[in-house]
Amino acid sequence: MSEAARRASWRDLVERRLPEAARPGWPVRLDHCFARILLDHACGGPWRDHVRPPAYATLPLDQLEAAIALGEAVLAGHADLALLNRRSLAWRGKVAAAAVPESLEDGDLILRRWRPEDTAPFAALNADAAVMAHFPRPRTEAESVAEAGRFDRRFVADGFGPWALAQGGRFIGCAGAMRILQPLPFPGGDRPGTTVELAWRLAREAWGRGFATRAARLALDDLAGRCGIRAVVAYTAAGNARSRAVMERLGMAPAGTFPHPAVPEGPLRDHVLYRLDCADREDAA
Template sequence: MADFCLKTERLVLRGWRDEDVPAFHAICSDPTVMATLGAPLSYEQTEALVARMQGLQADVGHCFWAMERREDARLIGWCGIIRGSVGPVVDQPEAGWRMAADCWGKGYTSEAARASIDWAFANLPDPAVYAITSDGNQRSRAVMERMGMTRLAEGDFDHPKVDPASPLLRHVTYSVTREDWDSRTA
């Protein structure tokens, strides 16, 4: 499969390259970035995560893609669509993102999430796109709401991969239907 590339006004969402690992590790090992996601990752964990995304791209044609800023080609995070693996999003299209802290507050995540959801509805047959985050992750919840996603009251769950004693255990689920997305963008 050809290397994936989705361009927005300021960003490029693309397939992962092995040389992306050091820049992505700088993001995944930053305690500020990881405060609402879990413990900072080791280099080996980041490398495995990138390899997992490469595998998903090769196997199913989509993943949380490398997110590059167009103005300087800097890798600033990831955003895209995977098949969910936990809670109410198992086997559903799940939008997700992670970004370098110095890039927060500039609208990049919303821009990338919008493009990813557009891509999902244009390329996947599913009737909705979902997103999950820890209950206290207000930044991600705000992005979900900007995308027109609504919180699913029945979608709250304890994440099975999070330590039961962690304040990140409780997760919330948001979704947007194809019909609602189309009516927003029409």
């Protein structure tokens, strides 16, 4: 389908299909409200902070596709519109955001909220071909700045997110959890907002020292204790033995494979899925 056709499809989705499908219990019924929710999620925050109006014409096509996919999930009953609306309103300061600690600590290893000075080392990490070997490509500096902002805004929307990771006062990466908000082809992944992903990404000089496992355990403790999140998933390209080893050290269980729809055809597309719930973790302790 051409780009013009996809942009027309977006307008039909928010201006006609979603308003016509509105049902009792939905928190919104008007076209601009559906557009607000879906565009905010495509941008990871209030959409007007990231793209000039009219969004149907100016939003990058990959973000527009993400907004369409989320809208289709709402129509199919696979996405919780009330949750999505609360997240959008939290970003806009219309509902109270959850209290979030400034940091979680394990000796000299600290998970903390993101700071402006994290941008440069995060961009360097994302530009390292070795770090990004199991991603489709390294990130540009602009993409890294945007990603760090999206990560930190997840704390506003959900009360948790990927933390900046520091060791001995030095930024070495990120680790934490986030709601999966785009449909993925595995059980639970097809229901955006329902499943929580555990993830980490460390600078190359921090590899092999157990930091990823320690940081993930800190994040899991916070998720279970403060946030009441009882189950998480993690996934990576099938050939990423380093990350798979961390998942297994955490007591996560293999749960099959899936083709990641955001990854082009090739050796990185097949992903392995791991799952963990509180009972599994207690048994593994």
